[in-house]
Amino acid sequence: MRPAKDFFAPLAVGAPAPLRDIPARPSRAIHFFDPSNAKMAAKVPQMVGTVDVLLGNLEDAVKADNKLAARQGLVDIAKSTDFGPTQLWTRINALDSPWVLDDLTTLVTEVGDKLDVVMVPKVQGAEDIHYVDRLLAQLEAKAGLERPILVHAILETARGVANIEEICGASPRMQGLSLGPADLAADRRMKTTRVGGGHPGYLVRQDPPRNELGVADVEAQRTTYQQDLWHYTIARMVDACAMHGIYPYYGPFGDIADTVACEDQFRNAFLLGCVGTWSLHPKQIAIANRVFSPSVEDVAHARRVVAAMGDGTGAVMLDGKMEDDASLKQCLVMVRLAEQLAE
Ligand code: GLV
Numbered sequence: 001m002r003p004a005k006d007f008f009a010p011l012a013v014g015a016p017a018p019l020r021d022i023p024a025r026p027s028r029a030i031h032f033f034d035p036s037n038a039k040m041a042a043k044v045p046q047m048v049g050t051v052d053v054l055l056g057n058l059e060d061a062v063k064a065d066n067k068l069a070a071r072q073g074l075v076d077i078a079k080s081t082d083f084g085p086t087q088l089w090t091r092i093n094a095l096d097s098p099w100v101l102d103d104l105t106t107l108v109t110e111v112g113d114k115l116d117v118v119m120v121p122k123v124q125g126a127e128d129i130h131y132v133d134r135l136l137a138q139l140e141a142k143a144g145l146e147r148p149i150l151v152h153a154i155l156e157t158a159r160g161v162a163n164i165e166e167i168c169g170a171s172p173r174m175q176g177l178s179l180g181p182a183d184l185a186a187d188r189r190m191k192t193t194r195v196g197g198g199h200p201g202y203l204v205r206q207d208p209p210r211n212e213l214g215v216a217d218v219e220a221q222r223t224t225y226q227q228d229l230w231h232y233t234i235a236r237m238v239d240a241c242a243m244h245g246i247y248p249y250y251g252p253f254g255d256i257a258d259t260v261a262c263e264d265q266f267r268n269a270f271l272l273g274c275v276g277t278w279s280l281h282p283k284q285i286a287i288a289n290r291v292f293s294p295s296v297e298d299v300a301h302a303r304r305v306v307a308a309m310g311d312g313t314g315a316v317m318l319d320g321k322m323e324d325d326a327s328l329k330q331c332l333v334m335v336r337l338a339e340q341l342a343e
């Protein structure tokens with residue numbers, strides 16, 4: 001494996017279990033671009049340093065006629081760009097498509113030294129990761145690469161969700177998991193045509209008022225609360241990723257114009273444990289960078305708790321609230337994330 005920085009190394013007392021031997025480089029926004037689109041491709045070098053991850057997309061959203069141009073476009077961009085602090089990822093075509101073998105062969109052979117992570121779509125089980133893992137190992141050896149390319153799976157089939165734990169643990173290359181809400185909705189036969197986000201029909205309604213006889217007035221005006229369609233899947237992803245020491249990510253939010261709802265969805269994912277999300281438009285980069293960085297106030301509070309807890313054991317009262325060994329661990333998650341992002 002490439003040399004890794006232990007995410008929680010300096011925290012001897014009460015630190016959460018270290019993430020596996022994968023680099024803890026920030027990846028709050030994974031910005032997608034189509035390398036076959038000359039206008040988009042031309043902007044890539046200017047985006048270096050403004051976003052944590054630039055991802056050359058070869059799969060869905062690239063027309064079948066443009067698949068070869070996208071692959072070659074990514075090779076050209078990778079060769080001619082110094083990515084500095086920004087990571088370069090790619091999303092290859094699906095494993096049952098006619099393009100994927102050439103995607104991997106060409107990219108690893110030509111620009112494997114520049115490529116940090118390969119995102120694999122529509123992963124169904126550990127066998128898909130094993131296939132990519134073995135292929136990468138052969139191609140890396142042939143190209144004389146010294147740094148392994150990591151693998152990121154998109155969760156976008158019901159079978160993938162059922163096999164989530166084995167997918168996360170399928171290879172030491174596994175870096176993380178993203179939600180693929182559009183494909184997953186279709187595979188599950190969900191009745192939403194939106195790409196990520198909520199749905200106005202998925203709600204719960206406040207209880208009806210009742211008269212003195214206890215009869216409910218169901219026609220009365222009542223508040224409704226929209227629920228999060230993706231809560232279950234994100235929560236499963238977070239647990240599976242935490243168990244295997246890899247990183248969970250939200251995924252695409254297709255309503256580019258609705259920056260407010262986008263921010264809400266990203267924040268829900270952040271609060272539940274995700275470390276980042278996809279960006280489909282430059283304006284989503286700023287939202288992701290903001291949401292997936294802990295707030296100054298939260299970090300300041302977390303540092304106060306760490307200081308107040310001394311050797312990390314026992315209980316203290318701070319601002320009328322009880323803090324103990326467990327809440328210290330929560331605070332350390334926040335402090336370490338802030339430190340990592342500041343590096
Ligand atoms: C992303 O690939 C999705 O299907 O939502």
Ligand code: MG
Binds near residue numbers: 060121156180182183
């Ligand atoms: Mg998809």
